[in-house]
Amino acid sequence: MRALRISLITAVVLGGLFVAADRVAVNYAESKVADKVRSSQGLSRTPDVSINGFPFLTQVAGKQLDDVDVSLKGVSATADGRPVNITEVKAELADVKIDSNFSSAVAGTADGSGRVTYEDLSRAAPQGATVAYAGPERAQRGQVKVTGPLMDLLKGSDKRPATGGLGDLLNQEVTVYSSVELVDGKTVRLTAETLPGGIPVPGLDGLLRDVLDYDLTLDGLPTPLKLDRVTATDKGLKFSGTGKNVSLVG
Incomplete structure (x- = not known):
């Protein structure tokens, strides 16, 4: 019984260490991808990147991420030379193929959107x-x-x-x-x-x-974001689009 209890405690501890290591790794990867997106797309700000799915380390081992969300604030646009702010640009990426150091990332499918308020x-x-x-x-x-x-x-x-x-x-x-x-x-x-x-x-x-x-x-949008629709909502104009085999970095 004691041996079983020790085995259970060991499994719990190892599981906790694995989860902790997995979260540290994903946080590092999110930061690295965000920096690469900013440099490769020539953005003025660093986007927020969220790599979803668990465990992350097994996704890296398979060189494919299930689901990645990218959001960018402070994107500019112009209308006859007049500046206008785009509230937030978002991209939901699925089946993202990566290499070992995240120097390239290609999403199998991508859904993007942005919004401009009436103000x-x-x-x-x-x-x-x-x-x-x-x-x-x-x-x-x-x-x-x-x-x-x-x-x-x-x-x-x-x-x-x-x-x-x-x-x-x-x-x-x-x-x-x-x-x-x-x-x-x-x-x-x-x-x-x-x-x-x-x-x-x-x-x-x-x-x-x-x-x-x-x-x-709309200037300053990340190049992978190919918009094909605009709709009027009660909060402003919403822009959206989809794409396949979208290159995020590299």
Whole structure:
């Protein structure tokens, strides 16, 4: 009985040591992969890397990781030269093949996403425009709401209209609904679907459209993240995409 008890205690101790060693190893590997991702992708910040699955050491021995999550904050984008912040970029990687020192890592499949809040979208919008949630029905159709004083919006036009005598018309608040689409994997295009009626000045609606139709280019994204969808949610625009045989480092 005593021998059995000693064997059990030994097994528990060895098991605990194995778990501890496994966790130390995975923490070291996560840090090393994060540094390599930053350098190989030319990122301005180091991403957070989580290697999931247990035990980690057996995955390393087989040179394949079951599941790896990568998240990156502080990614920038531009809209006609205006900066906009992307709240967070995430990538979920599966079946990641690695070499012995993590100098290369290729994911069999990858799901990526990012989000820009309406507040940040408004900062990058044309002068005087505020971008907001358009409600569930319009959001389902991929639309956002854009509002702003007509006078302020027209100041952003390259072709300034003659404003003499327009008075109250220029002071009115304009509301339009714009569709969003992903054009080339990194450019979001906003196109006004509706323009306010009752503008009696010829050409004024065209000038307004020139201002409200604009592109948002997502710069600074990790190259493995290939976006192919954009959706309007109550928290902002969400970008997502999938890929196969995605190279993470190397």
